[in-house]
Amino acid sequence: MKPKFRLSTKMILIAIGNVSILALLLLSFVRWQLGQEFESFLMTTARERIVSEARSIALETRDSEPSLWTELLADHSRRSGVTFALYRPNGDWVAGPQLSLPPALKERMNTAPPRLPGMRPPWESGPPSPDSQ
Numbered sequence: 338m339k340p341k342f343r344l345s346t347k348m349i350l351i352a353i354g355n356v357s358i359l360a361l362l363l364l365s366f367v368r369w370q371l372g373q374e375f376e377s378f379l380m381t382t383a384r385e386r387i388v389s390e391a392r393s394i395a396l397e398t399r400d401s402e403p404s405l406w407t408e409l410l411a412d413h414s415r416r417s418g419v420t421f422a423l424y425r426p427n428g429d430w431v432a433g434p435q436l437s438l439p440p441a442l443k444e445r446m447n448t449a450p451p452r453l454p455g456m457r458p459p460w461e462s463g464p465p466s467p468d469s470q
Contacts, residue, residue, distance in 0.1 A: 390413065390417060390419075393413070394409070394410070394413055394421065397409050398432075403431075406423060406432035406433070407432045407433055409432075410423065410433040411433070414433075420433070420434060420436070421433050422434050422435070422436055424438065424446070426446050426447065427446070427447065428443045428446055428447070
């Protein structure tokens with residue numbers, strides 16, 4: 338014997354099915370449009386906060402003595418709830434807590450893109466030379 342459903346039950350099931358199909362199509366379209374940047378799209382707000390904090394730290398380290406950088410990073414860590422530490426591109430510790438860096442991170446640091454002409458890291462003294470600009 339075939340089960341009998343009321344008309345309202347049939348309409349609700351059809352509506353749920355249609356909404357599910359539309360949601361899957363929308364999700365597929367968004368993934369196709371964003372390609373591999375889908376996670377990047379979801380991380381936009383976090384990325385903005387990270388870049389803002391990094392710029393703030395960069396400006397403050399540029400204007401202070403290297404002996405004060407550990408304290409400066411500790412202040413930022415207390416305010417944001419994130420541990421900050423500075424390392425040179427070769428993995429040498431500069432300031433902040435000394436952490437043991439994972440090998441994959443050290444490898445990535447060593448394969449960083451080269452600096453632009455005239456750009457110097459904050460631990461090198463003096464402003465960029467005028468002839469390199």
